[in-house]
Amino acid sequence: MPQRNTALVRASFSAMAASFDLLTIVGVAVAIETTYYSIFYGWSGLSATNLQMCLFAAASFVVANAMRNEYSFANYLQLRGHGWRSFSLWSLVCLCAIAVGFLTKATEETSRAAFVLVYAVGFFAIYAQRATLAHFVRSSAAAGGVSARRLFLVGFEKDVEAFTYRYKPWTCGMHVVAAVVLRETENTLDDDLALAAASARMLRPDDVFILAPWSRTDVIDACVTAFLRVPARIHLGPERVLDRFVDAHIDKVGAISSLSLSGHPLNLMEVAGKRIFDVAVSLLALILLSPLLLVCALLIKLDSPGPALFLQRRYGFNRETFRIVKFRTMTTMDDGRHIKQATANDSRVTRVGRFMRRYNIDELPQLFNVLRGDMSLVGPRPHALAHDQLFERRIALYARRHNVKPGITGWAQVNGLRGEIDSPEKIRMRIEHDLYYIDNWSLIFDVWIIFLTIFSRKAYRNAI
Known part of the structure; x- marks a missing residue:
């Protein structure tokens, strides 16, 4: 898939995911306000004031999520984290809606029981909608229908083969646009990397993965130097030990950078x-x-x-x-x-x-x-x-x-x-x-x- 089309698909997906959140919140709020007031008071509670509060909560939730890149395609490749992030932000948005309603005296026309129902049902509706969308994204990515990232692989043949066999990046929404194999003979590294960098500039991938043993610092340094001129993220391919740790990441304390393998499971x-x-x-x-x-x-x-x-x-x-x-x-x-x-x-x-x-x-x-x-x-x-x-x-x-x-x-x-x-x-x-x-x-x-x-x-x- 060409890069321009890929970017268009991602932007369209983000807009769709944001729209789903917006429609879910507004739909739940309108349904509960209308049903609750009809049952207990005999008239529809969907007044202009209540509708404004619903729209305020929905818009605030969507805008805040958009600002923290919540609607990226890659974020929907797994459901993990959506529940907690949605719960914390939804709770904050509802508190803000209460504060705004109190300051504008809009809460005088709103039932507290109806608001609690909107809060509770709204969260579960948001999570259910996201779970459904995440399932669709994972299924589509596994079938090769949509790609979240375009990968360029470079490294020794056995390492490239091991990476593709072990991780199967296409099942994670990643499309391998090219894989350049480096020769292990002497005095060929510079020529191989020059060709690889030229190919990467032409293909314009999102990410470049350097697949070489971490002990080969000479090869890794040469690869980094060659691909710094390519407008893509550069990744050092994973060593086998990282498979044992789900949350391994680069940590920095002051001027010290380290590879953090495991830490506190919860913040x-x-x-x-x-x-x-x-x-x-x-x-x-x-x-x-x-x-x-x-x-x-x-x-x-x-x-x-x-x-x-x-x-x-x-x-x-x-x-x-x-x-x-x-x-x-x-x-x-x-x-x-x-x-x-x-x-x-x-x-x-x-x-x-x-x-x-x-x-x-x-x-x-x-x-x-x-x-x-x-x-x-x-x-x-x-x-x-x-x-x-x-x-x-x-x-x-x-x-x-x-x-x-x-x-x-x-x-x-x-x-x-x-x-x-x-x-x-x-x-x-x-x-x-x-x-x-x-x-x-x-x-x-x-x-x-x-x-x-x-x-x-x-x-x-x-x-x-």
């Missing part, structure tokens, strides 16, 4: 948002479920001797130990170096305990751990200390699970990966799901996992 705002969500939901859950908790405690006491609650040491955030709280479901209360995992038809599991394990009821007291800050509602499930130490020695990247707080439920659990770990494959799959959650966290993802924990059949598989 300060995300940590605050997740903590507020945890506290609010766990408090509400404890209030609503308090009768069930009391009944469960009584049944445990009547079924077998011993306390109703079971406390065991687990590793939490930063590998700091805490005592997890669960309903006692077994006749033993192991908390030492040698802890036997529960197995199918385990004789140690009580009658009440078996029922509680089957429906995850034994995990409910961990809501107190969430309130204390030891745990989160959603995160990697914590294992007993003895098992944790064993898995950490055997499995690469296992320790990354401790970069976030453990959870009552998690992405592995709602995919049926729970219960006894009796094979390397089971723990490997569980770790892969935990790391996927860490690398792709969003508040919407947490809500979705909680929903699946309650309503998905997979979440109740392999209970013992």
Whole structure:
């Protein structure tokens, strides 16, 4: 696809994505205002004042997103991040709309309940619309229909082949316009690079990828020098080690530049948002479920001797130990170096305990751990200390699970990966799901996992 046509497609897509956001917000606001007032007051609430506030919120949301390049084609190649970015900006826009309405006295004619509905339904409508559009973009890019970037590859033959085979850039919305192979014989590098640079100036790609081992600094320096004269972004091709880290990026502190492989999974705002969500939901859950908790405690006491609650040491955030709280479901209360995992038809599991394990009821007291800050509602499930130490020695990247707080439920659990770990494959799959959650966290993802924990059949598989 010629560069001019590609640029036109990208501009058209950005305009379309912005229009979808605008129409979604206005449509939701008009529908709710009209329906709400018609049901409760018998007349349409779509006054000129309310319509102006709807348009103000929609226009502010779209303009702010456009200013931060939210509507770029490449941004829709993945859904990750859209939920949190949309939620934070939508909340800010709604607060601004309230402030403007208060100053202009427009809020006197607006129902607070209707506004809350517009805020809540509007966010989910925006996210659903973006999820649909992102799915369409990914499908189109994978089929080669649309390209987000035009790539020019230069490097040694084996490195170019490995790059294209491993990453398949065309499935990510990237179109390889040319690939120039450098000869590994002496005194040919300058000639090869002169030809490659001339080709790049003619093809005018968006990005140039230098594909050579990082140890070949002479080749990399020569490539950078040759392509500095080409109006394109220059990238140093990825080494294999980067495949292990999703968020690897160049970091700069003062005059020091470094390649940051991993850091804090969440920034300060995300940590605050997740903590507020945890506290609010766990408090509400404890209030609503308090009768069930009391009944469960009584049944445990009547079924077998011993306390109703079971406390065991687990590793939490930063590998700091805490005592997890669960309903006692077994006749033993192991908390030492040698802890036997529960197995199918385990004789140690009580009658009440078996029922509680089957429906995850034994995990409910961990809501107190969430309130204390030891745990989160959603995160990697914590294992007993003895098992944790064993898995950490055997499995690469296992320790990354401790970069976030453990959870009552998690992405592995709602995919049926729970219960006894009796094979390397089971723990490997569980770790892969935990790391996927860490690398792709969003508040919407947490809500979705909680929903699946309650309503998905997979979440109740392999209970013992």
